[in-house]
Amino acid sequence: MEKSEHVLESHLSSTRIIYLPAPRKESDVSLEQALENRRSTRDYTGGSLDLSDVSQLLWSAQGETSTNGYRTAPSAGALFPLELYLLAMNVKDLKTGIYKYIPSTHSLRRQNNTDVNEGLAELCFDQTWITKAAVDILISAVYGRTTIKYGDRGIRYIYLEAGHAAQNICLQATALGLGATTVGAFSDQGLKLTLSMSSNEFPLYLLTIGKKL
Numbered sequence: 476m477e478k479s480e481h482v483l484e485s486h487l488s489s490t491r492i493i494y495l496p497a498p499r500k501e502s503d504v505s506l507e508q509a510l511e512n513r514r515s516t517r518d519y520t521g522g523s524l525d526l527s528d529v530s531q532l533l534w535s536a537q538g539e540t541s542t543n544g545y546r547t548a549p550s551a552g553a554l555f556p557l558e559l560y561l562l563a564m565n566v567k568d569l570k571t572g573i574y575k576y577i578p579s580t581h582s583l584r585r586q587n588n589t590d591v592n593e594g595l596a597e598l599c600f601d602q603t604w605i606t607k608a609a610v611d612i613l614i615s616a617v618y619g620r621t622t623i624k625y626g627d628r629g630i631r632y633i634y635l636e637a638g639h640a641a642q643n644i645c646l647q648a649t650a651l652g653l654g655a656t657t658v659g660a661f662s663d664q665g666l667k668l669t670l671s672m673s674s675n676e677f678p679l680y681l682l683t684i685g686k687k688l
């Protein structure tokens with residue numbers, strides 16, 4: 476399939492959908508090599524990622540891997556409380572902006588064209604190194620999807636699930652030769668506002684990804 480076909484855009488209501496290239500299921504890097512080489516990387520070249528990189532990263536975290544909607548990361552009760560946002564600063568063939576990942580169609584829904592970069596570093600308590608990342612992936616959760624079945628214990632399950640998804644992204648980034656760092660230090664309320672989250676959704680974990688220096 477041609478790249479231009481991958482970047483097919485269509486209007487759905489007033490939103491814009493970007494279909495991602497299908498994820499690759501093979502690579503020259505073994506799981507063991509990815510585990511060995513994963514390291515938090517905060518020095519980025521400022522270079523751009525390809526849309527295929529974005530496709531791999533999002534798929535690794537929450538991509539659907541079965542016809543019944545089960546995903547790359549386990550989910551307590553298969554209730555799938557996690558949501559992923561792509562904050563795209565520097566991706567070929569993708570406008571700067573905030574996007575939401577839709578696992579069922581392996582696509583992005585553009586939320587807006589805001590360049591969050593400088594603001595994001597501030598929201599992460601002035602971690603200025605973040606501004607060099609090509610993309611960030613924010614993992615959030617709608618707690619009610621899990622607590623409706625598991626009560627307060629569901630909160631623990633959601634944190635565990637966010638860890639599964641984040642580690643998948645770290646290993647996938649490593650396999651792609653990219654640098655990634657997980658970030659837990661940020662203003663919850665600030666990110667919630669920046670990403671226009673609904674009142675029942677909460678930001679949990681941020682990953683910064685870029686070309687390694």
Ligand SMILES: Cc1cc2nc3c(=O)[nH]c(=O)nc-3n(C[C@H](O)[C@H](O)[C@H](O)COP(=O)(O)O)c2cc1C
Pocket residue numbers: 513514515516517602656657658659660661
């Ligand atoms: C829950 C959690 C939160 C973290 N938050 C931050 C952060 O806000 N900023 C940062 O630079 N690194 C953050 N890190 C990355 C750690 O500093 C890093 O994992 C640690 O130094 C070990 O290095 P390694 O990841 O290269 O093995 C976080 C890691 C975890 C697990």
